[in-house]
Amino acid sequence: MGVVTVPGVLREVVGEIEGMQVHPWDLRDPPPDQDRIEVVVAPPWRAPWITRLDELPALRGLQLGSAGYEHALRLLPPGVELSNAVGVHDTATAEMALALILAAQRDVPDFVRDQPAGVWPGPRQRRSLADSTAVIYGYGGIGQALARRLRACEVRVIAIARRARPGDGVVEQVYPASQLSEVLSEADILAVAAPLTAATRGSLDASALALLPDDALVVNVGRGPIIDTDSLVRECSTARLRAALDVTDPEPLPPEHPLWTTPGVLVSPHTAGSTSAFEPRMARFVRSQLAAYRTTGRLPHVVATGGA
Secondary structure, three states: OEEEEEOHHHHHHHOOOOOEEEEEOOOOOOOOOOOOEEEEEOOOOOHHHOOOHHHOOOOOEEEOOOOOOHHHHHHOOOOOEEEOOOOOOHHHHHHHHHHHHHHHHOOHHHHHHHHHHOOOOOOOOOOOOOOOEEEEEOOOHHHHHHHHHHHHOOOEEEEEEOOOEEOOOOOOEEEEHHHHHHHHHHOOEEEEOOOOOOOOOOOEOHHHHOOOOOOOEEEEOOOHHHEOHHHHHHHHHOOOOEEEEOOOOOOOOOOOOHHHOOOOEEEOOOOOOOOOOHHHHHHHHHHHHHHHHHHHOOOOOEEEEOOO
């Protein structure tokens, strides 16, 4: 009978798995039944501090609770396969991206600042989502979920992914990353939902940001280092661009960092996936992953292998 561990916060909602022994473990205390553990489900909110995997001689798979996985690559023992939480965070992260976009376009932060003082500003025209163009950089599950929501707001959506592919009924065509610079000049909104890889790290640098039209909004729900932070601060400090960021570089953002006070920048503390929907969705996903492992001996959605 295979032995697997799940974080304590998920143990009750995951329940029992036929043909497997399921132990609660948050990867900090000594592992239970350590010589027989084959699969570890990582704690969803403390994944950067995964430790003790090298103490598990039978370990074959590590299941993350996040879509991003770059932080876990260096922690994988040789031969251990890494799977990410495909689809679990799509809806919540797309909701947050849409909330950030609407808040920034309709100047909601200004209203929040005015409310304690009882300020009723005079009428002026606000930006609309309707009839605008959004470029989504990273057209995986999160990017697709965001595109559906933006289309409902009557937004024209241009999708960018690693490779070109036909449209999906939401967008007419998915363009390759090599054409990103060709479409940035059309973006009223640039929404970043890409994973952090060698190809995407720093890809939105000063030259890329300079291609965006004046007053464009840069939204990041992917990973902070995809955008060159210093370049973004310079663009926003002159009010040429605006930004709404759920992820930043560095992260956590230090109290003295200029992003906190740069005009036109809205920051949320990497909270897109932390919603009431997470635990039941993650539990269903873990159960399906472990059922597949019981049948095939491998976790689906492998994104990397230790030592490879």
